[in-house]
Amino acid sequence: MTLVVLGLDALDPDLVDPDEHPNLALDASRAIDTIDSVAGEPSTHELWPTIITGLRPPEHGLELADGVAWGNPLLEFGSDVADRALPDGFQSRIGAWLLTNTGTDAFRTPATYYAENDLPTVFDGRDALTVGVPNYVTDPDSEDREHQLRRNLGDLFERDPDAVGGHVSSAPREFYEQCLEMLMIRVARTRRGLRSGEYELVFGYTSGLDLVGHVAYEEPRLQERSYEEADAFVGELRADLGADDELLLVSDHGLQDGVHTHEAMVAGTSDRLVADIGSVTGVRAAIEAELDEHDHTPTDPWTGSEVSGRGEQSDVVREQLEDLGYM
Template sequence: MTVVVLGLDALDPDLVDPETHPNLSLAAHRAIDTIDSVAGEPSTHELWPTIVTGLEPREHGLVLDDGVAWGNPVLDRASDVADYLLPDALQTRIGAWLLTNTDSDAFRTRATYYEEQGLSTLFDGREALPIGVPNYVVDPDSEDREHQLRRSLGDLFERDPEAVGGHTSADPDTFYEQCLEMLMIRVARTRRGLRGGRYELVFGYTSGLDLVGHVAYDAPDLQERAYAEADEFVGELRGDLDEGDELLLVSDHGLQDGVHTHEAMVAGTDPEMVEAIGSVTDVRAAVETELDENDHSPEPRVARERDGVGGEQVREQLEDLGYM
């Protein structure tokens, strides 16, 4: 039996309707407190380390430097020079240019950082599978399709401090399709981690909703469509749950009119776990309580009938498609 945590970056409690989005609201859902960065709004760079450690950004140390995350070797070296030579506003613009026009990624801090800093995480001492969690990178040399798509967006997603949401897109519809592909990939990988039966904790993450939201100030229907599709994808993950499995959805902040909002969200199949989370700093403790108080030992899973689709129906479908 497995606890599945799915991080949906920028899932906004004000945009989730239980009637329209039953799989984004699950058995219980609520808005929770988040933490603003020095830039005045919540930051993905800071908040996912907070979620996996339970510590505020100043405690875990992965913080923004005047709104720009200097969190990898390229940007670290630039920061060393910039702190001495450049005004703050120009640092921010240079950082934005680097993140738009190079392969640098501000969310690729290695998992070894935490041990080196004497910090513990939700994953320590457990049979756990982290999938794409920002600033908790287990294998820096490994990238999945979400990483590849994000790093190749080019003018589909350019940083622009003058734009409403801080970003612009040369082709919002094409951009939307790539973002939803990212979301599908990470939900699929999370489903595979669950179905494999090898882990007590599977923690997946996707930035798809956040990316769409940053350009949706110009095309609000894109954000509505993204929530509808995300609900369907999470429904497929929900359908993979066995008795005793739990699913928790977590966001780091909301996003409306292209701008991060000051509330995050949780939703879950276990109302008690949801009730225990009032802030992004509470997620770790709530998940650990569930893992400690209930048996979530990894166990092999066997194929079974799901949602009324049995073996004979599957066989008929395969025959119709010419595979049998």
């Protein structure tokens, strides 16, 4: 059976009402602690690697530099020049311009980074599917519709250090529609992973709520509606769960009035999924405990028989790659 983890970036515990959003609260939910970056607020770039490894940002090494994730050679060059020559405020503006105008996605660290740096993840040795997890990219040469939409938002979502929350939109309602398309696509892909019956762990992610929240200070109803729609989408995923499947929702921080808040959230179809999670650093341990203590062996939907040996195959492939010097 399958454990499904859905990362809803910026799902805020203060904005989830169990009566209005039963599928976001599930059967058990709680607020959890998060971690601030050097910029003084939680950072997506740093926190999803923390969630999948259980390690704090200085330990896994994927940290912001002056509030900007310099994820490629152009940005790293800009960071180096900025560190030596420019005031901090102007550095932030250069980073904002680069990320707005170069089409750079700051969350595209390949999954090989973790093995190369001896960093354990919740996926190691598991029959696992990942769908869009930030900074854990299994195929750097491919991208889905969420990536495409995010990279081509243009003036629908521009960085502006002087704006509330650091972002502005030329057309908030058009922007909202694109963000909800992103959310819908990622939930749908996560549902397909569950329905395939191939995996013991399916870990999906979407940034839709976060993006909407960053511009909703101009039009608060956008954020309210995004929670209503997210609840409906997660409800469809929940309806796909079999009797022995479980669903865990995870956020990296909250978001209110256009600004990241200092509290994250977890919710689960079983109290045991969330009972021991007090911080983003505890999510990996909770997932592993669930997988180790309860049977989540994949079941082939075509034959009804259990699928076995995939984890062992993964270990063999890893050993071969290590022998060849690739890892």
